[in-house]
Amino acid sequence: METIYTLKKQDLKPWLESLAQDSDVYVPARDRDNSLVDFFNLSEIKDDLGFGQGQEKRYVLDLVEKTKRSPKQVMYPHWEDLLDFSYEKDPENIEDEKIKLSVSQEAPNSIIFGLKSCDCQAIAKMDAVFGQGIVKDPYYMKRRENTVLISLGCDTVFEDCFCTAVGGSPYGFDHTDLGLMEDGDHYVVFVYTKKGNALAQASNSYLAKADAKDGQDYKSRMQERGRKASEKMSSMWPKTAVEDMAEHLNKAFDASQWKKVSQQCISCGACTFVCPTCYCFDIRDDKDNRQGKRYRCWDFCTSYLYTLEASGHNPREDIQKRYKNKVNCKYNYNFQRQGHLYCVGCGRCVEVCPVDMDIRQIVAAVLKSKQP
Amino acid sequence: MAKKLTETIIAKAEELFDQVEVMAGYSKGSNPLKVSPCFIEKKQDLDQLIFDKLCINNLATYAYRLSKQVKGNIGMVLKPCDAKAVNQLISEELIDRAACKMLVVGCAGVLDHQKISRHLGGARVFSANIGPETIEVETAEGKKELKTADFYADKCHWCSISDQDMGGDVFVENQQKLQAPKKDRFEDVKQLEKLDLDQIEAYWKDEFSRCIRCYACRNVCPLEVCQDQCIVHLDFPNWQSQKVVPSENKFFQLIRVMHLAGRCVECGECQRVCPQNIGLLKMMKKMNQQIETLFNFTPGMDVEAKPPLLTYKTVEENIEEEELI
Structure with a gap:
């Protein structure tokens, strides 16, 4: 789609608020009380949200900083009910007991605003997990279908960013519905999909169409901005092409290096839960007497319990095996399965790690151990 | 100064190394504001060890793990609080x-790198020069000078055992003495207690x-040694739901607090590592305050002392018994 719009900065607030009337709009905001940046549902914090500095509100819209958690929970919540169940006795024959099942799922219309390109890439990878193959995940897919993604080009390189090293770019708008570029007193809005087009057309009181000449100008400026932002980020794996990584990791499966690099891991789930592409879950029941709910909740592969079998045997008993699996899952197994890495270089795992494990350095160290 | 201290630590570690199979210490981190725990198995690798004001991690986290993994002795570089x-x-x-061979290093206070990083707005840091008065950092946004005193780990503000x-088996004296300004250990607990119950809730x-x-x-807690068999993950009985809701999350923390009663040494690691900046240590401090008043006991100060909740007395001095009717 070639249509390009502009949005005045002062119109951002009314635009988002108008969108929030029939959708859940998630915006990145800093919570002053605990200095965390996260995606918040606009209608939940509307009265406490300031747009811009200098306002004494609890939350401030933050379009620069990377959110601490990834936006994956909008479509793939930390836990969700899969079904309700109850055991019911047949009054005619009390020996006979039937299980009654019911499914109820909410999938509200959602808009995620202010996504960084890494997070957008990650959502595309989640789509591949839940939406490809013989069985599609109805819970995820229903939410995903009702979600519109609005990205914002990213000009700041944070401490742990490395998107360019895994094939991304700060202005990579390839999986978004609408892409925004900040430009002086307004935002330039690029439309990429039908969903995005519909949203832009419905927002015509806030978005103004750019003419063809301006459009060309914006486009080339966007490319230039993207190139500059990419340059700022130095690649961590200059010598190994992303395509070769899977092969290298296969060769390095028994490398002695694994023990050394994983020894400090304390087996917590911090990296997994902030990761935008980790998708493993556990299914459990909360049962109260004769009725209950079956739900799924995020699981983490660094946990001892992740592979513990009913017999008591645990194929990944020590952290070395678990961590090796984690790295291979992201850079090897899923590359072979889906054709792309399951890491978008957002660096959240590096940032939150309690014991300073840096997955970039770890992968580099393992690869090096196998090279001549 | 830090360089000389590091050299002394390496020299002492070399002396100790013949008795141990692995030595846990600090090494250079993934960025100039972080240090990384390291495990040294060969004597010639001991020169990786560093010790400076950024060594905030409590390496005692690995004491129990290593003791299960390693057949021989383990060595550890520890601050007095660790x-x-x-x-x-x-x-x-x-x-x-x-x-367990303990190499205890006198401490001049450690800095919380997250406090620094938050202050810098998460900007990429190229170098950091940390002095007792000022921290000079070079970031992607330019050079900055910060006041060291603003960035100490909370626990340093009420530390009384820094030297x-x-x-321990070996003690390395630090020429620098504790520099963190003194603060009241229970200040945040007191603030919270001023509120009424609804507000605390x-x-x-x-x-x-x-x-x-x-x-x-x-x-990360050095004392929570049963994490692989933790009751919060049990299916039968299902004590704790895995649903992430405030009530369940609080229940999980209360389990932690109860299981650490009379054991928690307030190293502050739980609060430091929390990705969501939750003030967990307040709960621990409140519990410790109770233990101190009731049993006159401070965990970790005396290896011979029996932790009060692992023993019993027929008459407790500070607990009034209800009369049996």
Whole structure:
């Protein structure tokens, strides 16, 4: 789609608020009380949200900083009910007991605003997990279908960013519905999909169409901005092409290096839960007497319990095996399965790690151990 | 100064190394504001060791793990406050005193790199020069000079054991003395207690609405040694739901607090590692305050002392017994 719009900065607030009337709009905001940046549902914090500095509100819209958690929970919540169940006795024959099942799922219309390109890439990878193959995940897919993604080009390189090293770019708008570029007193809005087009057309009181000449100008400026932002980020794996990584990791499966690099891991789930592409879950029941709910909740592969079998045997008993699996899952197994890495270089795992494990350095160290 | 201290630590570690199979210490981190725990198995690798004001991690986290993995003795570089955790493990007979060689280093206070990073807005840091008065950092946004005193780990503000050997095998004296300004240890607890119950309830609900149940707090704790068999994950009985809701999150933390009663050494690791900045240490401090008043006991100070909740007395001095009718 070639249509390009502009949005005045002062119109951002009314635009988002108008969108929030029939959708859940998630915006990145800093919570002053605990200095965390996260995606918040606009209608939940509307009265406490300031747009811009200098306002004494609890939350401030933050379009620069990377959110601490990834936006994956909008479509793939930390836990969700899969079904309700109850055991019911047949009054005619009390020996006979039937299980009654019911499914109820909410999938509200959602808009995620202010996504960084890494997070957008990650959502595309989640789509591949839940939406490809013989069985599609109805819970995820229903939410995903009702979600519109609005990205914002990213000009700041944070401490742990490395998107360019895994094939991304700060202005990579390839999986978004609408892409925004900040430009002086307004935002330039690029439309990429039908969903995005519909949203832009419905927002015509806030978005103004750019003419063809301006459009060309914006486009080339966007490319230039993207190139500059990419340059700022130095690649961590200059010598190994992303395509070769899977092969290298296969060769390095028994490398002695694994023990050394994983020894400090304390087996917590911090990296997994902030990761935008980790998708493993556990299914459990909360049962109260004769009725209950079956739900799924995020699981983490660094946990001892992740592979513990009913017999008591645990194929990944020590952290070395678990961590090796984690790295291979992201850079090897899923590359072979889906054709792309399951890491978008957002660096959240590096940032939150309690014991300073840096997955970039770890992968580099393992690869090096196998090279001549 | 830091360089000389590091050299002394390496020299002492070399002396100790013949007795141990692996030595846990600090090495250069992934960025100039972080240090990384390291495990040294060969004597010639000891020169990786560093020690400076950024060594905030409590390496006692690895004491129990390593003692299960390694057949021989383990060696550890510890600050006096970290040594408290090892002492507590020893007094609970979770690790063997003789199998753990403690290299205790006098401490001038450690800095919380997250406080610095937050202050810098997460900008990429190219170099950091840390002095007793100022921190000079070079970031992607330019050079900045910060006041060291603003960035100490909370626990340093009420530390009273920074130059004690804590019963370790080797003690390395630090020429610099503790520089963190003094603060009241229970200040935040007192602030919270001034509120009425509804407000306290609301405060914790707000805090625990952020919890993502990553279990970093539990796993980093040097004293929570049963994390692989933790009751919060049990299916039968299903004590704790895995649903991430404030009430369940709070329940999980209360389990932690109860299981650490009379054991927690307030190293502050749980709060430091929390990705969601939840003020967990307040709960621990409140519990410790109770233990101190009731049993006159401070965990980790004396390996011979029996932790009060691992023993019993027929008459407790500070607990009034209800009369039996």
